[in-house]
Amino acid sequence: MPRCDATHTPPREGAVRIPSGCAISGIMDKSGARHDGTDILKSIALMHDRSNGLGGGFAAYGIYPEYKELYAFHIMYENQEARKATEAYLDAHFMCEKQERIPTEPVRSIVNPPDIWRYFLGPHPVKLSMSGQDEAEYTMLHVFHINAVIPGAFVASSGKNMGAFKGVGYPEDIGSFYRIADYQAWLWTAHGRFPTNTPGWWGGAHPFTLLNWSVVHNGEISSYDTNRRYVEQYDYECTLQTDTEVITYLFDLLARRHGFSQEMAAHIMTAPAWDKIDAMEPSRAAFETALRNVYSSALINGPMSVLLGSDEGLLALNDRLKLRALMVGEKGSMVYLASEQAAIEVVCPDIENVRSIDGGVPFVVQLDEVAARKAQESAENTFCDLCRPAQLVGVVPQASKKAESMRATGGQRADAKWAEGGQNHA
Amino acid sequence: MKRIYAIEAWCVDCKRCEVACKTFHSKSRNTVKALKAEFPPPQNRIRVEGGRQLSIAVNCRHCAAPKCVEGCVSGAMTKDPVTGVVSTNPEKCVGCRTCVSMCPFGCVRIEETFPKAVAFKCDLCGDVLGQPGEPSCVTACPNNALIYIESEG
Amino acid sequence: MLDYLLPRYKVLREDDLCVKCGVCERSCANDVHTLDEEMDAFLIDHKKCVNCQRCVVMCPTGALAITNWPQVGNGSNNWTLAAMQEIAKQSQTGGVLLTSMGNPKPFPIYWDHLLLNASQVTNPSIDPLREPMETRVFLGARPEALKVNEREHLVKTPMPPQIKLDVPVMFSAMSFGSISLNAQKSLAMAAQELGTYFNTGEGGLHKDLERFGAHAVVQVASGRFGVDTHYLNAGAMIEIKIGQGAKPGIGGHLPGEKINAEVSRTRMIPEGTDAISPAPHHDIYSIEDLRQLIFSLKEACRYQKPVAVKIAAVHNVAAIASGMVRAGADVVVLDGFRGGTGAAPTRIRDNVGIPIELALAAVDRRLREESIRSQASLVVAGTIRSSADIVKAVALGADAVYCASGPLIALGCHQCQDCASGKCNWGIATQRPELTKRLNPEIGAQRVINLVKAWNHEVQEMMGGMGINAIDSLKGNRLMLRGVGLNEKELDILGVKHAGE
Known part of the structure; x- marks a missing residue:
């Protein structure tokens, strides 16, 4: 519809796709020892110029050891109604052990922050068993529902023993706002965002998370819509239209549902070029060909540098052509990654083995205990939850019902799909 | 030496080679001017024999031991010892037709032209090949029925 | 029965350029061109010309071109000359109209209403001369x-x-x-x-x-x-x-x-x-x-x-x-x-x-x-x-x-x-x-x-x-497309946004 400029407000992220550049940083202790957020704050603050004050955030793993069996939901609310609706929804589908406001501190540059709460909860056992889904799938779909349906509410993170702290502002200000120096984590990632345009909003800041995954990313992938339409076949809803979101879903699909190691998932996303494959010995070439073939739509193209956090550790990945900077350095059990070398050296001046991550070669850092466990496990992937997304099954096509009854049951999304109908060709 | 070969299977009887040959051996090297205005009219050396069903370009093979040279009474017909090209010198030619009768391939013709009747035959476009580096008939052929390739002898 | 069908095409021969070499005559299986020796001129049977353009391409002097038959219709949008010609053909033969090649009617060609994207500033374009560019x-x-x-x-x-x-x-x-x-x-x-x-x-x-x-x-x-x-x-x-x-x-x-x-x-x-x-x-x-x-x-x-x-x-x-x-x-x-x-x-x-x-x-x-x-x-x-x-x-x-x-x-x-x-x-x-x-x-x-x-x-x-x-990353990448001059329904079916969106 034509609209007068005066009333035209720029669309929020999700309604449109907004390209952005970024700074990313990650610090991990492979031994699993936990460190406070001071270093990550210093590291991302150094790269101040790589963000423009429209988004910053942190992901931290190992911060809630006392509730490590429960999902920790960080939820942002625009208003009281959103909280009421969300909590009612959570009550219906989850058992909540504890809920509290996330402690924050006023920061001058951060105006009008949302109301931010955290919940430690587990799936409602009866509902879970009735759903036929596993715990992760069940939780994921309800997080999708809250983010897609309840106005003014946004689940910022939903993993176990981890959390995301993010918002509109420079990352160092966001860090102070959330008092992240007070948390103890064995893995920290951070993100400073430089979107080209957008009225910033808190949910759109990064890291992007899903269950235990957290992703920070610098780049703008050109394969976005191919990747989006691929994951949407498997019931992921790309509501934010960001690279980070779709990369996270790809990891979830490949690593959790198809059972690949994170490294293999990353390898699939940055598959070797055909001329490299053609030069491999035949059985390896057949292996790589099959992977590229089956996961052709999971290939990521265009500039990308990604840090993927999970309960296993950290994975860093650059696009095949190495179109974005990403540096790594080590010191004892510590591993540091950042968009700029300076952001590593500022927190660890005597860093060793500093180098740039190769394009298309996943760089994996696992917790020592995870690495030891994985070495014992089978190298074959096991599918989980390959079942199709809820099929459109009904007892009677909605369109055949009278208009009144339509109204009575209206408003459910499935109805629209029913009405579309399929023609029988039996 | 490089010679022109005609391939019957691909000859489509269009005779573009003849036109190109005439043009190349004209004064103006412009087809319209050469064929409509020049006197004496330029003569083609290559000729297409046959009809629509079956046709082939007939052209000098620049034989290793050319019969036409052997038979020439005036010393007009010679084979260049360096290039191997067999050519005729119209100044010396007396139009006696010995070469015509000697050639086993029917590739020499006597044409009544100004100021006297002389022999005409392919000279592989003389000192200068046509563009692009091929005899003009080969370039003009639409179907690779004339090819210009290296061969023995 | 007199055939009411008009020729479709007219062969134009530029006499100044024609050298009467006969390439056109020998190139045409429809016998459109005939060099008449008595007249020392070409007779042209326009009706037989199908506009295959073989003679035009083969002519060594570029003396030929094919144009539409210059007959005008009566100006009607309904009874165009083409529509009447088809009736002339069918009333002559009693047969189904036969033709070849694809639909020539002016239906919309959606390819021509779709425009492609290119990278500017926020991500780099890739030079196919420097980087592998896979089309397998x-x-x-x-x-x-x-x-x-x-x-x-x-x-x-x-x-x-x-x-x-x-x-x-x-x-x-x-x-x-x-x-x-x-x-x-x-x-x-x-x-x-x-x-x-x-x-x-x-x-x-x-x-x-x-x-x-x-x-x-x-x-x-x-x-x-x-x-x-x-x-x-x-x-x-x-x-x-x-x-x-x-x-x-x-x-x-x-x-x-x-x-x-x-x-x-x-x-x-x-x-x-x-x-x-x-x-x-x-x-x-x-x-x-x-x-x-x-x-x-x-x-x-x-x-x-x-x-x-x-x-x-x-x-x-x-x-x-x-x-x-x-x-x-x-x-x-x-x-x-x-x-x-x-x-x-x-x-x-x-x-x-x-x-x-x-x-x-x-x-x-x-x-x-x-x-x-x-x-x-x-x-x-x-x-x-x-x-x-x-x-x-x-x-x-x-x-x-x-x-x-x-x-x-x-x-x-x-x-x-x-x-x-x-x-x-x-x-x-x-x-x-x-x-x-x-x-x-x-x-x-x-x-x-x-x-x-x-x-x-x-x-x-x-x-x-x-x-x-x-090319894997292009497949189904409809965000790389924008429509121009398409209505909402068309955009919806194509699953693309309009240019400017």
Whole structure:
């Protein structure tokens, strides 16, 4: 519809796709020892110029050891109604052990922050068993529902023993706002965002998370819509239209549902070029060909540098052509990654083995205990939850019902799909 | 030496080679001017024999031991010892037709032209090949029925 | 009976340029030009001219051009000259109007309403001269997920048969019989060189072309001409042809005069008999019958070759395509209503079917909605005119395209729409030896190779501009497309935004 400029407000992220550049940083202790957020704050603050004050955030793993069996939901609310609706929804589908406001501190540059709460909860056992889904799938779909349906509410993170702290502002200000120096984590990632345009909003800041995954990313992938339409076949809803979101879903699909190691998932996303494959010995070439073939739509193209956090550790990945900077350095059990070398050296001046991550070669850092466990496990992937997304099954096509009854049951999304109908060709 | 070969299977009887040959051996090297205005009219050396069903370009093979040279009474017909090209010198030619009768391939013709009747035959476009580096008939052929390739002898 | 039909074309001869060499006369199988020695001038029979432009191209002095017959109509938008001419033809002959090539009517061409994206500032474009730019495509079913041993780098899931294309374009089905052996051989040689495939059409595989079997798609159509186990195993892929974009819902008819000894042997029918392909396959009256044929063919090739099913894009194409995938088709081929043909009833060609762009968008969406998109590849045909059309088709969701008219034009075809006469002056749609020899496959193959290589370079340039270096990432990437001059419904069906959004 034509609209007068005066009333035209720029669309929020999700309604449109907004390209952005970024700074990313990650610090991990492979031994699993936990460190406070001071270093990550210093590291991302150094790269101040790589963000423009429209988004910053942190992901931290190992911060809630006392509730490590429960999902920790960080939820942002625009208003009281959103909280009421969300909590009612959570009550219906989850058992909540504890809920509290996330402690924050006023920061001058951060105006009008949302109301931010955290919940430690587990799936409602009866509902879970009735759903036929596993715990992760069940939780994921309800997080999708809250983010897609309840106005003014946004689940910022939903993993176990981890959390995301993010918002509109420079990352160092966001860090102070959330008092992240007070948390103890064995893995920290951070993100400073430089979107080209957008009225910033808190949910759109990064890291992007899903269950235990957290992703920070610098780049703008050109394969976005191919990747989006691929994951949407498997019931992921790309509501934010960001690279980070779709990369996270790809990891979830490949690593959790198809059972690949994170490294293999990353390898699939940055598959070797055909001329490299053609030069491999035949059985390896057949292996790589099959992977590229089956996961052709999971290939990521265009500039990308990604840090993927999970309960296993950290994975860093650059696009095949190495179109974005990403540096790594080590010191004892510590591993540091950042968009700029300076952001590593500022927190660890005597860093060793500093180098740039190769394009298309996943760089994996696992917790020592995870690495030891994985070495014992089978190298074959096991599918989980390959079942199709809820099929459109009904007892009677909605369109055949009278208009009144339509109204009575209206408003459910499935109805629209029913009405579309399929023609029988039996 | 490089010679022109005609391939019957691909000859489509269009005779573009003849036109190109005439043009190349004209004064103006412009087809319209050469064929409509020049006197004496330029003569083609290559000729297409046959009809629509079956046709082939007939052209000098620049034989290793050319019969036409052997038979020439005036010393007009010679084979260049360096290039191997067999050519005729119209100044010396007396139009006696010995070469015509000697050639086993029917590739020499006597044409009544100004100021006297002389022999005409392919000279592989003389000192200068046509563009692009091929005899003009080969370039003009639409179907690779004339090819210009290296061969023995 | 006096023929009321007017000539369609007028041959213009520039006397100042004409050198009366007679190349035009000898080039025309329709006997349009005759050099009259007494008059020392050309007599021209304009009525016989089909505008194939052979004489225009062959004339050494550029003295010829073809124009429309200058007769004006009465100015009516209803009774145009063309409409009246068709009536004149039918009242003369009492026959169905026959024509060739694709729908020429001014229906919207959606390719021309779609624009491509390019990278600026926020991400870099990629230079195909500096970076690998991959256009390799595989066609065939693929499992939804792969089981592997990561340490040993072994695939555990059995991989279904697939074919590999180095360029995202194949040559669509044109049978030996409808086109000459030289034309088919040109395409076969080009396919081999380019790492892609030609399609036998339903005319069988001539023994001379069996050596190109690794680059052949062998077609099984309703006439089943030339089909036996040897044939089915001679190619790289089997294609069941249900319908053709140019003539959905009707079969084919190759007149007996084109069934010479070679065509007869290849089609396995007697010499001189008409080769009639029924409108439907008489063993496929429903979707479950299709499944049986698909699996019969898979059995016949011991599950070693993918089986494609080709349909014309018709109104209910999305549901039909979904059914085809569920019936076991490894590749779904959609042929749009602008697709070409050697012969079709004019009314069918011009009025039946839907545009390929809309069919493609609808099918790709439906297969994704049903989560069966990865079970089959999607190939589209029906006026792919340039590399830009290929890029747009892939971005809409196709794995690859089929293209026939383009390569035919490379071979010399000028789309005169007179294939059915059997007098193709370019040696393509004819079996007359004096005409077929006009197409030397060495030249034909080279021209087609040049064309496809040029297209592929352009595809790579466009992909590079978008910041994409593998065609995998272009497939279904509709965000790389914007519509111009399309209404909301069209944009919705195409699944693209309008330019400026």
